[in-house]
Amino acid sequence: MSNNLFAKKLILAPALTACMVLAAPVSAQNAGDIPKVTNTGKCESQDNGSGKCDVSGANYSGDKITGWYRHMRAVGADFTYAKIGPGAFDDANLSNADFSDAKITGMSVHSANLTGANLSGSSLRDAALDSVNLTNANLNGARVDNWDTYFPLVTLCNTTLPDGSKSNRDC
Structure with a gap:
């Protein structure tokens, strides 16, 4: 695993527990590599000169993820059953990502x-x-805690709401 491109991860297995010190405020357990972010929250790794961390299609199912991710690209990434937070996904492209049954706290x-x-x-x-x-x-x-507070701040078009109803408010 290359230290200059990826943050170290924690791996917990029944027979073996290994702990590594992280160089950035990012961690994952049982995860594929998650790009490091600098103290400013910008990704260090480059994706063909775009300046964005790209973990599109990565599988983080069931992982614990914390950290501040700005300008991250995680199109179609699998975060099912993940425990995510505290941290931030700011200016991130998470289109078609699967967060089903994830526990997202303090993000x-x-x-x-x-x-x-x-x-x-x-x-x-x-x-x-x-x-x-x-x-x-x-x-x-x-x-969703405080859904009524955030409802006006998000774009809804063909969106299935928490109660199962559809919203086309912003189409």
């Missing part, structure tokens, strides 16, 4: 693209949603 999600994301059955506790695109997203059965 700031600002100016993020969650078009087509699956958040069904997820739990968003102490999460702040602002300027988030939820077009074609599925939040059926999601438990």
Whole structure:
């Protein structure tokens, strides 16, 4: 695992427990590599000169993830059953990502693209949603603290709401 491109991860297995010191405020357990972020929250790794961390299609199912991710690209990434937070997904492209049954706690999600994301059955506790695109997203059965507060701050078009109803408010 290359230290200059990726943050170290924690791996917990029944027979062996290994702990590594992280160089950045990012951690994952049982995860594929998660790019490091600098103290400013910008990704260190480059994706073909774009300046964005790209973990599109990565599998973080069931992992514990903390950290501040700005300008991250995680299109179609699998975060099912993950424990995410505290931290931030700001200016991130999380379109078509699967957060079903994830526990998201203490996350700031600002100016993020969650078009087509699956958040069904997820739990968003102490999460702040602002300027988030939820077009074609599925939040059926999601438990969202302060949904009434965040409802006006997100884009809804063909969005399945936590109660199972559809919203086309912003189409």
